[in-house]
Amino acid sequence: MTKAVKPAAGEARHYIRIKEQILADIAEGKLQPGDRVSSESELVAAFGVSRMTANRALRELMFEGVLKRSAGIGTFVSPKHLDVDLLQIRNIADEILERGHTHKAVVVKAGLMKADANVADALQLILGAEVMHSLIVHMENDQPIQVEERYVNPLVAPDYLSADFYSMTPHEYLTQVAPITAFEHIVQAVKPDRAIRKYLGLKNDHPCLRVFRRTWSGEAVVTCALLYYPGAQYRLEARSSKGPSKPVAILGEKQ
Amino acid sequence: MTKAVKPAAGEARHYIRIKEQILADIAEGKLQPGDRVSSESELVAAFGVSRMTANRALRELMFEGVLKRSAGIGTFVSPKHLDVDLLQIRNIADEILERGHTHKAVVVKAGLMKADANVADALQLILGAEVMHSLIVHMENDQPIQVEERYVNPLVAPDYLSADFYSMTPHEYLTQVAPITAFEHIVQAVKPDRAIRKYLGLKNDHPCLRVFRRTWSGEAVVTCALLYYPGAQYRLEARSSKGPSKPVAILGEKQ
DNA sequence: TTCCCCGGCCTGTATATACAGGCTAGCCGC
DNA sequence: GCGGCTAGCCTGTATATACAGGCCGGGGAA
Structure with a gap:
């Protein structure tokens, strides 16, 4: 059999094409969490690649937490979960896009307000100081997955409300004017x-x-926020740097 | 050429042996951040494996952030990134005593059991392997505050069940026989x-x-545990090292 | 001396093939 | 009908081989 050893010019590598196809199917909902994914030999037939190539695509998606595999059974889409890394401030939009899903943010409120006792305490400001406040609902594939109520310290990021958030996300703006320490x-x-x-x-x-999240830049508190997640559906992960190589089933959960 | 297609019985897979060797060299300081690692063909010669196997070992270590590779140059140890233990493994007993309260632990179950699929997966053991299992309710001032269902890997801590937990807490015992990495x-x-x-x-x-918590000592999973907390009453905190100096009120909560 | 090309080393990708071992459905004998 | 065994599918690992392309140093041409 004489198969092309290389993908046609301009095309992505074979194993990447397979990964992209699977991610696309998941993004479009053609593949749901728990669904069985094509086996290696089915991918061999469908994409005209060797089994090692199909194996690599599936194995990498497993490492990335997208798929679960078990010998003798098959390959399945992992139960969906949101990785809110407690050790890292991540941008939820990036995270969703990374999964190949669509992200939309609905701004419910945005404006200036006077800090009440809780907010003033959290931001280390005096009672009644002006702070910037926003309430945003983040949607993944048009399904709400996070409510974010955020307070920003105007002494640190005075232009927060007037910044151009078309060319730059709030997250990027804040990391620029006040890197999180x-x-x-x-x-x-x-x-x-x-x-x-x-x-x-x-x-x-x-x-x-x-x-409840607060971020500092040097000695100053930059933001505090309350984030709400539908709890049984999404999960927070915190890992030490050495961490585990691949996600596992959580004890007590049905596979 | 007739090379053994399989590693000798009891030995780890070839690509894992290569990864372990490299990780050991890094741990011992033989390989420093920035140092060049053996090339694929050098590993082929040293370990008597095929290049694809050496490639897999190096590629996975790259995915895991241990190595950096670039075509035409070679493979190098990644610059060491900060090992921030943001979330510590704390002993709940200590924590309660620190608050000046009394701690009591009720052992509901303790014994050996065969690992089901979830436990085996979590501890990286084979299905049906014997593991040590305990279910303990922790009380603060005689009020239950944590249910702890713990599974311990007997390969790492064989004496766990028979250890003398009057002179030493389980937590202390485990840190001694298998320091958490x-x-x-x-x-x-x-x-x-x-x-x-x-x-x-x-x-x-x-x-x-x-x-759901897992702890490692080197490459081995030592324990996995399910911890339940009455949610609105207690809270988990994760802080970066610089962290805040004192606890604050949480937004949205009555003081 | 300077510039360019080329050979050699390295990684990246791909293939065909092989054996091991987990798992299951279904057949067959009792 | 029941239990055990097997055929077949699936993943996991390993090998030998091949070609592409990045990078570098050395040697020869200008």
Whole structure:
């Protein structure tokens, strides 16, 4: 058999094409979490590649947490989860786009307000100081996955509200004017109140992860935020640098 | 040429042996950040494997951030990045005593069991391998605050069950026989099942934090555990080293 | 002396092939 | 009908080989 040893000019590498196809199928919903993915030999037939190439595509997607494989059974789409790395401030938009999904942010509120006791304490400002406030609902594939209520310290990032967020995300703007040197995450499980339930489209008794996050630049607190996630569906991960190589099933969960 | 197609019985896979050798050299300081690592063809000669096998070992170490590679130049040890232990593994007993409260632990179960699929996966053991299992309810001032279901890898800590936990806590024992070099925390908000509710004395609709934790010592997984906390009452904190000086009120909470 | 090309080393990708071992459905004998 | 064995599918690992292309140093041409 004389197969082309190289993909046609301009095309991506074979194993990358396979990965992209699978990621696209997941993004479009053709493949749902738990679904079986084509086996290596099926990919061999479909893409006209050797099994080692198909193997590489699937193995890398497994390392990346997209797929789960087990010998003798097959390859399956991992249960979807959001990696909110507690050790890192990540941009949720990037994270969603990385998964090949669409991200949309609905700005519910944005403006100046006077700091109440909690906010003033969190941002280390005096009571009644002006702070910038925004409430945003982040959507993944048009499904709400995070409510973000953010307070920004105007002494550190005075142009936050007037910045051009078409050419630069708020996240990028903040990292530029005030690089994060420290942060704090406090995680709780709560019963969300009515407003949060509405934004996330949750039922009354659905548990919810609430993350309280503050970021520092030097000695100054730059932002504090409350982040709400539908709790049983998404999960927060915190790993030490050496960390595990691949995601595993969580004890007590059905595979 | 007739090379052994399989590594000798009991030995790790070839590509894993190569990875371990390189990691060991880095750990011992024989390889410093920036140093050049043996090229694929040198590894072929040294380990008697094919280039694809050497390639896999190096490629995976690159994915894991240990090595940097560039075509035409070679493979190099990545510059060491900061090993920030943002989330520590803390002993809940210490934590309670630090608050000046009394700590009590109720051992509900303790013994050997055969690993099911989830446990085997989490501990990187084969299905049905014997593992040590314990279910403990931790009490602060006689109120339950944590349910801990723990699985311990007997290959790493064989004497775990028979150790003298009067003179030494399980936590101290484990740190001694297998110092933790890495860990992983996955946090979810869940509705606890009946058993957990009973242990924690919770009402039906009370949300709950579930933490799935694994700890490593070198390459081996030492323990994995499911920790349940009554969610709205207790909180998990993750802070970067610079972190905040004192705890603050959480936004949205009544003081 | 300077510039360019080429050979040699290195990684990146791809193929065909092979054996091991997990898992399951279905057949066959009892 | 039941239990055990096997054929077949699947992943996991390993090998030998091949070609492409980045990078570099040395040697020869200008």
